[in-house]
Amino acid sequence: MLSVRLICVGKLGEKFWAEAVKEYTKRLAAYCKLEIIELPEQRLPQTPSQGEIDQALDKEAALIEARIPQGAAVIALCVEGRPLSSEQLADYLGKLTVSGTSRLCLLIGGSCGMAERVKQRAALRLSMSPMTFPHHLARVMVLEQLYRALNIAAGGKYHK
Template identity: 80%
Template sequence: MLSVKLICVGKLGEKFWADAVREYEKRLSAYCKLEIAELPEQRLPQTPSAGEIAAALAKESAAIRAKIPQGASVIALCVEGKTLSSEAFADKLGTMAAHGVSRLCLLIGGSCGLDEALKQDAALRLSMSPMTFPHHLARVMVLEQLYRALNILAGGKYHK
């Protein structure tokens, strides 16, 4: 069974986000072993300098790297990443599985995104849209798309 780890910078705040995440955790249990790791977002001043942002991203990156499972294929979610349809995302996951990928790690940054070096090291940079979303919503969206993709690969009816 596919092992998926979702590493998120920032905590879920409101109950409705947590409820949505729990719903997709339940749905995904039929298709993969899912683990979600939440890491604290680095605190920044109200108007941070570029250097302060870079330092914060570097600290977050070190914490993220420490949580990436050995041998996992990494997908970094970032606005400048590749946009894929649900079917294309399913195809990508299917191709990865055909090439022996059994561990997948998806990364969602905090309000300042992900460190550039971390994104460059990823097997795939994935964008859900050219729009910017709060990381709480991005977490729900990526879990839904992961569920949809795995359901497509299994020949399920969710996508139809």
């Protein structure tokens, strides 16, 4: 069974986000072993300088890198990434598993993004959209799309 680690910078705030994550975690149990790791987002002043942002991203990068499993295929969620349809994501994940990859690690950065050195470790930079979403919603969207892709790959009827 595929082992998936979702590393997120920042905590879920409102209860409704946590409920949505719980629902997709339950659904994904049929397709993969899912682990969600929340890392603390670095605090920044109201109007941070670029140097302060870079320093925060560097600290977050160290926390992320320490939790990427050895031998995992890494997917970094970032706005400059490649957009894929649900079918294309299912195909990508299918090719990973056929090639012998049993571990997947998805990365969601904090409100200032993700350090370039972390994105460089990714086999795929994936964009959900050119639009900006709250990180709480991005987490739910990633889990839903992962569920959809794995359901597609299994020949399920969730995707219409």
